[in-house]
Amino acid sequence: MKLLWSVVIFLSMSQVVFARDSALTHSQREGRRIFQQKCAVCHVPAWPGATTLGPGLSNQTIQGNESAVRDTITNGLYDQSVLGPGFTMPGWKYTLSSEQIDHVIDYLKTLAQPPQTVASERPER
Numbered sequence: 001m002k003l004l005w006s007v008v009i010f011l012s013m014s015q016v017v018f019a020r021d022s023a024l025t026h027s028q029r030e031g032r033r034i035f036q037q038k039c040a041v042c043h044v045p046a047w048p049g050a051t052t053l054g055p056g057l058s059n060q061t062i063q064g065n066e067s068a069v070r071d072t073i074t075n076g077l078y079d080q081s082v083l084g085p086g087f088t089m090p091g092w093k094y095t096l097s098s099e100q101i102d103h104v105i106d107y108l109k110t111l112a113q114p115p116q117t118v119a120s121e122r123p124e125r
C-alpha cells in the first residue's frame, strides 16, 4: 500500500513538472537550456544556501531593464573596482547569437523567483 502511494505521489509530482515544461514556449525552453548550460554555474546555488558568484536572476532582473540586461549578457561586466577582484560577468557575444540571448531573456521572464538550486533547474529529458 505504501509503495502504491509512493507511485501515485511520484506520478502526480512529475505531472506538475511536465505541466510546467509544456507551458513554456519554444523560445523559453531554448533559453532555459542555454541558461542551464552557460549561466547556472555562477547564478544558481549548487545546493540550498550555497553561495554563488553572480546574483540570483528572475523576471525582476529584467523588468524595465531589458536593454541593460541584454547589454550585460552581450558584453559582460569587467570592472573589478565595482565587483571586487576575481568577479567578472563574462560577455557572451562570441558564444551566443543575439537570438540565443533573446531566448535566455525570454526564459528569465518566466521566473518569479531566482532558482533555489541547480537541481530545481534540472534539464528536461
Ligand code: HEC
Binding pocket: 034, 035, 038, 039, 040, 041, 042, 043, 053, 054, 055, 057, 061, 069, 072, 073, 077, 083, 087, 088, 089, 090, 092, 104
Ligand atoms: C563566471 C561566472 C558567470 C557566468 C558563467 C555568468 N555570469 Fe552573469 N554575472 C556574474 C557576476 C559575478 C555578476 C555580477 C555583476 C555585478 O555585480 O555587477 C553577473 C551579473 C549578471 C547580470 C546582471 C544582474 C543585475 O542584477 O544587474 C545578468 C543579467 C547576468 N549576469 C546574466 C547572465 C547570463 C544570462 C549568463 C549566461 C549566458 C551569465 N550571466 C553567466 C557571473 C557570471
